[in-house]
Amino acid sequence: MDLQYPLELIGTFVFAISGALAVRDREHDIFGAGFTGFITAIGGGTLRDVLLGAYPLVWIGDVYFLYAIFAGVFTAFVFPKIMLKLRRTMFLFDTLGIGFFTVLGVEKSLSLGVRPEIAAIMGMFSAVMGGVIRDTLTNEIPILFRKEIYASACLVGAILYLVLNYFGLHRDVNLLISISVIISIRLVAVKYKLSLPRLD
Amino acid sequence: MDLQYPLELIGTFVFAISGALAVRDREHDIFGAGFTGFITAIGGGTLRDVLLGAYPLVWIGDVYFLYAIFAGVFTAFVFPKIMLKLRRTMFLFDTLGIGFFTVLGVEKSLSLGVRPEIAAIMGMFSAVMGGVIRDTLTNEIPILFRKEIYASACLVGAILYLVLNYFGLHRDVNLLISISVIISIRLVAVKYKLSLPRLD
């Protein structure tokens, strides 16, 4: 799949934009916004690779990821109004992003030889922990705890990928199905404001 | 000591229950509660091992720890009322847990060849940092900063273990004494609401 590498860079770029814009309403200066975009873009994959001991980290070993982040932050700075008008588009990109990064994180973890249970968790972490770290640093309740079904959609997609993979489904088809399921769950959850039940 | 491995699993199970229940009064859904139980159970040991560069992490290398966490979260979900009635029992388990994980963290660190000063800190981290990470993610003041004597009891027990170990005390006796001291300090501190003095 020759598309994987450019798609990863695009995903990183989009995550950096949404991270930088996430602080727009608050008191951060442009440095803080850039820093937040950076953390959002690299946080999930970095946590995954630190937990797995997979060095060098992706963005340290391949400088193009850094350039994708710079480009994203720069775009958020120069075209903030356009970006915010595109908020709905950005939401779609973010949703595509979490679907894509989840499955990619699962695959990377499997390739490092961990068990599927671990790979599922790592896939979810890849997609959502950048936002969680961003929210923690900026003193927000992390997205994980407040949004409609979000991380759990990633977990479901990760498990689905692993199951289909176990049954020998062709990788490209599997990618397509698993990512689509994550995206669909997320879109339906947001549209109908679906949440998981609480303990009580 | 053949009991060590099952005790570790039980400790992990108990930490996962208490982590999942910790968010009960708040707005988290069951996914958030499960995530919080997971972080509470693995956080301390994970931070210790990442700082020491000790890969693979315990719960990544041995899937039974993950199962212990799932079982703990599941128990918190299915029997929340029973678990909360057992709150006092849970507090005792948590106290046993921090005693046990402190000394275990000291031993693991020593086995990796670090100095005793470092091992003492790592022992304390093993016991308390899961709760600290959980509290940080959920925007609470970490337990470390608000509770009656907590982390400092672990630090005292860790140092005691190292001193007795230095003087050649038999490991089993040492374990028993050091863990008992941590538990006793904690129980007395909670019963009499003892805190360390503040700076002023």
Add this chain to the structure above:
Amino acid sequence: MDLQYPLELIGTFVFAISGALAVRDREHDIFGAGFTGFITAIGGGTLRDVLLGAYPLVWIGDVYFLYAIFAGVFTAFVFPKIMLKLRRTMFLFDTLGIGFFTVLGVEKSLSLGVRPEIAAIMGMFSAVMGGVIRDTLTNEIPILFRKEIYASACLVGAILYLVLNYFGLHRDVNLLISISVIISIRLVAVKYKLSLPRLD
């Protein structure tokens, strides 16, 4: 440069004092203050080395850093009034510290073979992330997001060091210039309350 090692220890000592004093007005007991001093002193370098996979961590491999931290926390405890009267001096020390640790972090990263773009980020992280982690744990808005020009001064100095290094400037001269630039930017920014613009 034989001064580097003692300067690192002094920097660590000063960061520990300022970290322990940072919580003075709040509800933390002396253990919490000590813990905060510890995190402030080691946080930045630890994050850098974990991201780079550079083990053992400095303070784990060389126990004198731990002693410098203990000495700093102890000083903050025993002489808090003197330390607070020295607040202005402490601010100067902190400013010297971030200048020094930035450039040192750049050099360490380069020596590990990473690209200059990464080294610049790692230099900044070395200087500021200890304070960011401290603020996150204590539920403050991290210094990075609220202060006058702070982390961005470090980033400018890091980039300057790399540029001058590229053009073959003698290391000692380069150190002097780059650190001076960081310190000057920071002092001028605080004196005139300069901030970077915000997005809007």
